[in-house]
Amino acid sequence: MGELCQAEIAIIGAGPAGMAAAIRLTQAGIRPVVFDMGNAPGGQIYRQLDVPVIGETLSGTDYYRGRDLLGDFSRADIDYRPRSQVWWGQCESDGVSLGVVDAAGVSRWHVKRMLLATGSMERSWPFPGWQLPGSMQAGAAQILFKEGGLVPEASPVLAGSGPLLYLLAWQYCRAGCAPQRILDTTPASRYRLPLRYLRGAWQGRHYLVKGARMMLALKRAGVPIHHGVEALEATGKHRVERVHYYWRGHWHHQDTSLVLTHFGVVPEPQLGRAIGIPYDWHEGQQCFLPERNRSLQARTRVWVAGDGGGIGGALNAEREGRLAALSMLTIPTNDVADRKRERRRLEQRRATDLAVRPLLEAMFRLPSHWLSEQPDTTLVCRCECVSLGELRRAIEQGAAGPNQLKAFTRCGMGPCQGRECGESVTRLLSTVQALPPQEIGYYQVRPPVQALSLGELAATATDA
Amino acid sequence: MFQRIAESSVIDGVDIQLDGEICRVPITLSVAAAVLFIKGDADYRRHVDGHARAPFCLMGCCHECLITIDGEPNRRGCLVSVAEGMSIERQLGGSQDDG
Amino acid sequence: MQSDFLIIGGGVVGMAVAYGLARDGQRVSVLDESDDAFRASRGNAGLTWVQGKGLGMPHYAELSLDASLTWPAFAAELEARTAIDIEHECRGGVDLCFDASEAKVRQRDYAKLQLSSRHLAQHFRWEYLDRQALQTYLPGLGESIHGGTWSPHDGHCNPLHLLRALHAACRSLGLEYHASTPVLSLSPCLNGFRAATPDSEFHAERVIVAAGLGARNLAPMLGLSGTVRPVRGQMLVTERMPRVEQLPTPQLRQTATGGYLIGDTHEEVGFDKGVSLEMMSCLADRAVRIYPFLRQARLIRAWGALRIMTPDGAPLYEASSRYPGAYNLNCHSGISLAAFHANELARAIIDDRLEERWSAFSGARFNVPAHC
Numbered sequence A: 001m002g003e004l005c006q007a008e009i010a011i012i013g014a015g016p017a018g019m020a021a022a023i024r025l026t027q028a029g030i031r032p033v034v035f036d037m038g039n040a041p042g043g044q045i046y047r048q049l050d051v052p053v054i055g056e057t058l059s060g061t062d063y064y065r066g067r068d069l070l071g072d073f074s075r076a077d078i079d080y081r082p083r084s085q086v087w088w089g090q091c092e093s094d095g096v097s098l099g100v101v102d103a104a105g106v107s108r109w110h111v112k113r114m115l116l117a118t119g120s121m122e123r124s125w126p127f128p129g130w131q132l133p134g135s136m137q138a139g140a141a142q143i144l145f146k147e148g149g150l151v152p153e154a155s156p157v158l159a160g161s162g163p164l165l166y167l168l169a170w171q172y173c174r175a176g177c178a179p180q181r182i183l184d185t186t187p188a189s190r191y192r193l194p195l196r197y198l199r200g201a202w203q204g205r206h207y208l209v210k211g212a213r214m215m216l217a218l219k220r221a222g223v224p225i226h227h228g229v230e231a232l233e234a235t236g237k238h239r240v241e242r243v244h245y246y247w248r249g250h251w252h253h254q255d256t257s258l259v260l261t262h263f264g265v266v267p268e269p270q271l272g273r274a275i276g277i278p279y280d281w282h283e284g285q286q287c288f289l290p291e292r293n294r295s296l297q298a299r300t301r302v303w304v305a306g307d308g309g310g311i312g313g314a315l316n317a318e319r320e321g322r323l324a325a326l327s328m329l330t331i332p333t334n335d336v337a338d339r340k341r342e343r344r345r346l347e348q349r350r351a352t353d354l355a356v357r358p359l360l361e362a363m364f365r366l367p368s369h370w371l372s373e374q375p376d377t378t379l380v381c382r383c384e385c386v387s388l389g390e391l392r393r394a395i396e397q398g399a400a401g402p403n404q405l406k407a408f409t410r411c412g413m414g415p416c417q418g419r420e421c422g423e424s425v426t427r428l429l430s431t432v433q434a435l436p437p438q439e440i441g442y443y444q445v446r447p448p449v450q451a452l453s454l455g456e457l458a459a460t461a462t463d464a
Numbered sequence B: 001m002f003q004r005i006a007e008s009s010v011i012d013g014v015d016i017q018l019d020g021e022i023c024r025v026p027i028t029l030s031v032a033a034a035v036l037f038i039k040g041d042a043d044y045r046r047h048v049d050g051h052a053r054a055p056f057c058l059m060g061c062c063h064e065c066l067i068t069i070d071g072e073p074n075r076r077g078c079l080v081s082v083a084e085g086m087s088i089e090r091q092l093g094g095s096q097d098d099g
Numbered sequence C: 001m002q003s004d005f006l007i008i009g010g011g012v013v014g015m016a017v018a019y020g021l022a023r024d025g026q027r028v029s030v031l032d033e034s035d036d037a038f039r040a041s042r043g044n045a046g047l048t049w050v051q052g053k054g055l056g057m058p059h060y061a062e063l064s065l066d067a068s069l070t071w072p073a074f075a076a077e078l079e080a081r082t083a084i085d086i087e088h089e090c091r092g093g094v095d096l097c098f099d100a101s102e103a104k105v106r107q108r109d110y111a112k113l114q115l116s117s118r119h120l121a122q123h124f125r126w127e128y129l130d131r132q133a134l135q136t137y138l139p140g141l142g143e144s145i146h147g148g149t150w151s152p153h154d155g156h157c158n159p160l161h162l163l164r165a166l167h168a169a170c171r172s173l174g175l176e177y178h179a180s181t182p183v184l185s186l187s188p189c190l191n192g193f194r195a196a197t198p199d200s201e202f203h204a205e206r207v208i209v210a211a212g213l214g215a216r217n218l219a220p221m222l223g224l225s226g227t228v229r230p231v232r233g234q235m236l237v238t239e240r241m242p243r244v245e246q247l248p249t250p251q252l253r254q255t256a257t258g259g260y261l262i263g264d265t266h267e268e269v270g271f272d273k274g275v276s277l278e279m280m281s282c283l284a285d286r287a288v289r290i291y292p293f294l295r296q297a298r299l300i301r302a303w304g305a306l307r308i309m310t311p312d313g314a315p316l317y318e319a320s321s322r323y324p325g326a327y328n329l330n331c332h333s334g335i336s337l338a339a340f341h342a343n344e345l346a347r348a349i350i351d352d353r354l355e356e357r358w359s360a361f362s363g364a365r366f367n368v369p370a371h372c
């Protein structure tokens, strides 16, 4: 079975949640192993911060705030393994088994406890033409910005909803390539919601102020912002040439070679689901979240912290990482009282931080009928090219759930393993059958969670 | 289609081979980012249905950035950093796997 | 809600029989469980296979052979009705042998089977081919493979499209399909049978239990044995690969979309459809020994599914003697036998001649007293 590696605690993901947890564990004398797919620690928000490419005036202050965390992480005694993908996991009575693939091949690990800090991904939100080159997620554009200081040569159109859209627009403005326009699917009236969520608005005032400042800056820079865009389409022969949007009762057209979309982020579901953590639909966040208790524990030996457990932002991820670390420490020590106090403080801070979430969720709530109003030709499964019309036909023929629908159409059977179409399929069935998403359920997720070759897998066979 | 902003810090470059052509790119880029930087997205990859596709998420989820790296086909270009002497070939054969 | 037939189970067995009945003008309702139920019909290898079936039970071998002959017409009929391509192909198949002793046992078994029945002696064709001779059928075959038995009767299809086409065809014939409607109990009533589900009751003149592993609970309620047990099979599928002209094998086959389907294990692990690292690596190891060019192929998915196994591995077709009009159908080759289920088996049920016509597959052979 190849060599079996062992550790007390494994952390999957070196974003703010994973880094904070690892640091806290080392303070208690534990040396955790941290697996992360990335080339350097930081996760999504602090990507490339170890060797920053863009300065603080361009990135915004939140980015550079992560330097302390990165510093602590690099100084702590952690078995940090970059470029390591966890492709398989299994809960056992005495711990968790993990399959890890890195440049050297496949290894098998057994750990007593595990923290999933696998973060979030951008929500897939189908519209006609979203599969064309020239249509990218806003997060992808931001990654190019952070990794290499890359910005579009021609001014792009930004579309969708949520803070990241405005952050990117603001960053582009600062870098001297203001977007042509912003097509915001959020109706203007929603930006007045803070008046109704006073507590949340107060607790999250710095978010709101930051958001308002960004919008103001964009307006000053002359970027048109259209609130309440109801439909979107990208067209072009081999790549995006134009975008079309439905706004104020009419279709409008705009020539562009690049449309960057953002429709919020959702927990990356693959590993959590593959090891059998139950997920529940969260009405506010409009996605499935893993079930966790107050100590952020999801199963006997498994904890989930950070955006992978529910969208809460980078600071919350850090706090959750620390909380989970405290809860994972089983050995009684003489600083029990201190730890209790620490935990209470973290819980309070976390509650304060999360208080703004219901407001943000209400503000950026996506239209639930979006998918069902798309034309039949819209691709839902990008990998296997399964269109909405094809899914509708299969549902009529008796595909009553996500897994049967997948079997009937190959939707979700491609290389991405349903990451890009899973939520859409749940939404579609939910609309057609007039049942809540929770009752519809989701694909059964199976290994491999990350790609590996048959040769690599075969190398772990007993007689190989 | 993407350019480097003047304000970004000076980064070392590495020489890679893209479809046989030697190009110098910033060392911090992923393979997918490097290809977008040099060639743009128009001919990044051809999908099973024969249509052009290009990276969509750049963070390991969508698998739209599949590309041949050092002879190994269908690798996620967004997860691999460029390295000196690396050979990259775009998959324009019309399937996810023409390697 | 009175219909002629109530079928419990919307897998490939229930739907094939349902199709045969509906095509004959019967009013049929199918009750099925939810999306995440055990459903072998969604996790199998898609072989329409003959060789090796019915070792020790020639009737089963004959049935498999005859079913394979009717498959092409059946596939064409379904495709004409639904425009769904089932991807059925019957150009022969090869069951590989990894070493000399396996090859020896295999040839002895097949020879013996042929001797046991005139029908088989006349019609079952097969041949042992060594590695060299297999190269035309399986280009790229690895060095370590000894050889394999070739037979012209074997083929494969897309089992998921088969299931979908059966659903679609049944629907166009007016069949009522109820998903997420688990049957809790079955009982006889005044003019037929009653099926109780959490939310309602269904009635029909006759009832067919085609519930796969669900037969264990349901069949005994109507004096039927339903003696089946789960046997897990794990499978792997790779990314799409360039299409190669090659024959299917039970160890692996290339599907119409290009992915290699690699199977499968036989594990007695109860009601657990999980996967294990040991078995996944073992399957991968075997696959790259068969086709070394698969080393670089990326694994897309691994899964486990539960076979519906009778004590002797042959199908179980039973009619209740205590409650005439109640039937139980189980088999662990529901793809291979689909054409037969939709045609002759459905006919025998319509005529109520199941036990008479297919007595070899009756539950009586297990001599398990139906429990009351």
Ligand SMILES: Cc1cc2nc3c(=O)[nH]c(=O)nc-3n(C[C@H](O)[C@H](O)[C@H](O)COP(=O)(O)OP(=O)(O)OC[C@H]3O[C@@H](n4cnc5c(N)ncnc54)[C@H](O)[C@@H]3O)c2cc1C
Pocket: A012, A013, A014, A015, A016, A017, A018, A035, A036, A037, A038, A042, A043, A044, A045, A046, A062, A084, A085, A086, A087, A117, A118, A119, A120, A121, A122, A139, A140, A142, A164, A167, A265, A268, A271, A305, A306, A307, A308, A312, A313, A314, A315, A317, A449, A450, B059
């Ligand atoms: C594309 C994107 C851009 C964002 N940009 C911003 C921003 O600019 N500003 C902001 O405030 N917030 C941003 N966010 C939100 C922010 O990322 C989160 O709030 C925060 O990073 C959450 O931290 P985390 O530790 O939970 O997860 P992450 O930071 O996402 O870290 C998760 C880590 O786990 C790794 N991982 C996942 N699965 C595996 C596996 N199977 N094996 C090995 N490693 C694995 C990932 O590679 C990643 O490094 C962004 C989110 C996304 C998705």
Ligand SMILES: Cc1cc2nc3c(=O)[nH]c(=O)nc-3n(C[C@H](O)[C@H](O)[C@H](O)COP(=O)(O)OP(=O)(O)OC[C@H]3O[C@@H](n4cnc5c(N)ncnc54)[C@H](O)[C@@H]3O)c2cc1C
Pocket: C008, C009, C010, C011, C012, C013, C014, C015, C031, C032, C033, C034, C037, C038, C039, C040, C041, C042, C043, C044, C045, C046, C047, C048, C049, C181, C182, C183, C184, C210, C211, C212, C213, C214, C215, C218, C232, C233, C234, C235, C263, C264, C305, C306, C307, C308, C329, C330, C331, C332, C333, C334, C335, C336, C337
């Ligand atoms: C790994 C593997 C590989 C295989 N390969 C092949 C192959 O290559 N060729 C071949 O011919 N066969 C193969 N088989 C066998 C084949 O899959 C089965 O014979 C066939 O799918 C059985 O169909 P079924 O309808 O009887 O059972 P299932 O598909 O299990 O369907 C039973 C249905 O009954 C429903 N049900 C159960 N209880 C209730 C209840 N109380 N109320 C309502 N509904 C209920 C279930 O939800 C389910 O939908 C394979 C099987 C496995 C596991």
